[in-house]
Amino acid sequence: MATQSNLSQPEAPDTGRRDFLYIAAGAVGAVGVAGAVWPLINQMNPDASVLALSSIEFDVSSIDVGQSVTIKWRGMPVFVRHRTPEEITEAEDVPMSDLKDPEPDSARVKEGHAEWLVMIANCTHLGCIPVGESGEFGGWLCPCHGSQFDTSGRIRKGPAPTNLVVPEYEFLSDTLVKIG
Template sequence: MAGRRAKGRREVASVQHSEGDRRDFLYLATGATAAIGAGAAIWPFISQLAPDAGTIAAGAPIEIDLAAIPDGGQIKILWRGKPYFVRSRTEAEIKAAVDVEMSALRDPQPDAARVKEGHAKWLVIAANCTHLGCVPLGNQGDYGGWFCPCHGSHFDTSGRIRKGPAPTNLPVPQYTFISDTRIRITGAAATV
């Protein structure tokens, strides 16, 4: 009988050890499931704190293909929520902009300071009138540049104020030529 008890105890001991392993496994499985569930429940709250794709994209530089803009034509783009003009100037428009007497300008700035060296054909400017922020119309006005119909400001083919209430020229943003037919705008135009 003593042998049976010893044998029975061994069986009980091994059964208890086996039940302990199962209990430990169940605790671990339950804890892991709870942790995954808690993570899944909290994730939407954490992810909503991140900026949206529009905000991330708004700070990125923008590249513009110039090949599609005909001579004398322009495009208007939106970058960082603000409009910009990219204009392909004709030889006559460039000559008119270069030949202006600086004393005739309200905000004197030579054409060469408003375009990139070797790329006088391309003018990139902010598309908001410096008077009250209206968007001027291209290829119009007394000087063939832009005309703001809201308050009557006239800009020449270099985006310089020539007539009307606007106090300063249309600002030029920071941009670089990637190739002869492609630019990258990297910084906003200086505000007035």
């Protein structure tokens, strides 16, 4: 009878050790890539000066009835107008069919504060700054291309496609407005 020799059969390799080395090397590589990429992503966050401008508080107590002021928020001019009772009535009485971008006056002011109108002071046509208390409708007139806005900042005539934009704002008290 023939005898078999153990020399012709190789031993089975230990695959568990090799798998562990592959996983460990992959984990170290992933941590290295994350460590290199994080500063690139983090540098895209806004700096402290930009975050500070994201909202402002403005005291409206010094604005007389019928007067407007222009303040700066996020690098843009913002109109704050203390409207007269006549301007409010005129804005509320405009039929929606007369408006290019129909929006009631009540949607453009805060409830209980209808005398205060806060709008971004950029014409929605090409971004010019309209002149206050001008034009046929007693609101704002864009001198560049003739867009005319009423006492609620709604487009009434001219090439501007939409009303002046009302930013997010709230009254913190009767005289303090937070924009943004």
